[in-house]
Amino acid sequence: MARMSWDKLLNNTRLGGRPPKSELGRSPFHSDHDKVIFSGAFRRLARKTQVHPLATNDHVHNRLTHSLEVACVGRTLGVRVGQALLNERLIPEQHSASDIGDIVQTACLAHDIGNPPFGHTGEEAIRHWFSNGVGARMIESLPFNEATDLRRFEGNAQGFRVLTTSEYHPNDGGMRLTYASLGAFIKYPWLAADAINRQRPVANKYGIYRSELAQFNEVADATGLLALGEGWRCRHPLANLMEVSDDFCYAILDLEDGVEMGILDWDKVFEILCLVLDDQQKNQLLKEIQGMKVGRRLSMVRGKVISAFVDAGATAFMNNHDQIMTGQALGILELCDQNVRDCVSAAKGLARDEIFQHPRKVELEIGAYSTISTLLDVSCAAAMDYVRKGGVADSKTRRVVELIGVDLKALDDNAGISNEYGAIMQVLDYVSGMTDNYAIHLARQFSGMGAERL
Template identity: 65%
Template sequence: MQWDQLLNSTRLGQRDAKVEDGRSPFNSDHDKVIFSGSFRRLARKTQVHPLATNDHVHNRLTHSLEVACVGRTLGMRVGHDLVKHKKVPDNFTAADIGDIVQTACLAHDIGNPPFGHTGEEAIRHWFQNDSGSILEGLGPQEAADLLSFEGNAQGFRVLTTSEYHVYDGGMRLTYASLGTFIKYPWTSADAANGKRPKKNKYGIYRSEADIFKEVATHTGLISKGDDWYCRHPLAHLMEMSDDFCYALLDLEDGIEMGILKWDEVFEVIRPILDETKIDGLSKELKDLRPGRRPPLVRGKIISSFVDAGANAFISNEKEILSGNIDDLLSKCSPAVKACVKSAKDLAKSRVFQHPRKVELEIGAYNTLATILDVLCNAAVNFARNEHEKDYKSKRALDLIGKNTFDPRVHEHDHDGPTREYLALMRVMDFVSGMSDNYATHLARQFNGSGDVR
């Protein structure tokens, strides 16, 4: 792969980017994401703890902003090296590369449904066990998209299809930013069959397959099979930024909620701190309450993470450009790798098993099942022109908006996805865009137990 093509500033649909003084196309990408409704709703979506009442605990929005900060720094560090060694065209700066990574990081969770990863599991569970005949008539790839619903693929759909210019380029971001966003550059069916680097993980729906190929072609990604390309090199920086923030900030939330003790968290992060300064740091932390301690070491930890990530990228650039690396974190220093793994293991065994979290996650299954049962049946009836016979379907469609469906839903002779699939994808847009609060409210309304006002 070549950097001049990878940093393509042309917008989706081969639209020329606007030339503005003091504002690059990649700055514009960043702003498009920030001002979108999908991004704003992340403030009411679960990061780890559903419907948290503690304002200090992360939600999807605060998590995305923090990942973007780390990603911008990683991108700048790598960018400085690329510019210094004249590996990118003269018109590109380190800030451009930082902006591209920052945009992808801002958007990396934009397609996640309510209730975090539990929401993804709940949607998959409903299609696999409770959807009845909903999937009849869909092609294998179409059915796989729903049976293994994936927030990453939904995010690509938000950016390219369902936000701003609906069904006409979406946010119309640059090819560089879209390529960097795609964490799993392949489709669902082969991933479900274990034929891709990550089983059951994918980044592209059938509905966006042509857009995906357009992005891959214009950024020069290397084809590795049918509907499968290697990652854009900068996607590695986005993924590491997410991993670094997960590793540290999930533990901070655990301390804030009283699930973890400071001493056990400090044991995990100590190996990557400067050992010569540990005694002075310990004295400084001694008289602070547990919740005030993480901010004083956070910068030091993130600095170590960024150093390791940037060094791993620069040292392995040739292999990355050849498309031969699937996981850059594994190329980081042993101390950083061990720290990230230990932090994730501690969060998984303690924070993720907190009783309140488990209770709310079980409830999320019923919440989303109630919503999907009503809306998916209505959408399929709509695609088959049978909704007028069913008053409940008519009212559900009024809620979604009949004019928000892909125009091809009622085109009988179009090439491409089936009409039922396109209708169901509109439901996925509607449901995955909900906040935790709205999903809970709507399920109560559908059950007849909501508030009467």
């Protein structure tokens, strides 16, 4: 059976075949981490919804704080796995455990970088617009693969586009990260149409737009990801560590936010988190947190639970190394100890039942549909008119495309996709990159009901 090679999986060449720089005190993989941290797309996550839109409580997570916390867990998990791989002589000696940690940390930092304003509701609102009314009519003549990308807009695929196309060096390598970091980022290494047709392991989820197929193939070939079908590769092994770090964090942190906002009861949350602790740990913890305020209790419990999660994740990865390296594993959460699986499952269930359906959250999310619809009504109409008329535009259209930054030359240079699809993707780069606050502001401006921006 074919196996992936760690020598290729840890490829430090940059997208486009660019050689890595030699820098004192900074490896190419650490440089990837810094490129993501300093990007505008990453910085804007500070004003994007994690779970609670437009939260005024400063203790509640946004996309930025969530991504930073996932990166902390991912780095620890990566270093732990990296050291185990070195101990068993499974990775080349020129690499260190820190290299694995840096790659996983970079992927974790970037894992939500393509999410639109209003979180998953924003994704649903974009899909809704392209599947109904004016949006559906606008794309009805596009090839099926292109139209499916729009009808099933996906933050994971948009994230890969941010990293490889739209940020830093537009249409010329994007952030120009290493092949290893890009490979570790791709959670669903296949195209939209196949997933929608239930021909992939996860239905309705995908990680690559048609517009970035060439970049995906370049990364997959450079890292030696096994081909499983046309436009379909196996996961990079380290993508599993990125994914499970995210699972671990939002299992805990969504509940923390629920307690902080008075939606969840502390005792119920404590009972779920203690599923991964033995009786001695639980009893000791109960003594330590006695008399503490709830906020401090959460901090005490979190550290012990995350430590247990990391232990379980590293053990699951190493115990199933052969299965992972032959492309047979899609995720490692289900390979973890039963108590860890039970804890994560119970936490997700509680969040789904009592947080995600909270009236305040639902009310704001319904409004997000109107905001996204207004932005796309104006922006897509202008972009399509501009492209179809070859750059000739009336004054309103010209102002809109200048605001968005529609680049006709980039459309002509991108062979294999239609100009209409390419133009809409540029609109989605603009709209999905907005913060919650700016999206609301601009929608009001487009409606003629806004105030002057200070």
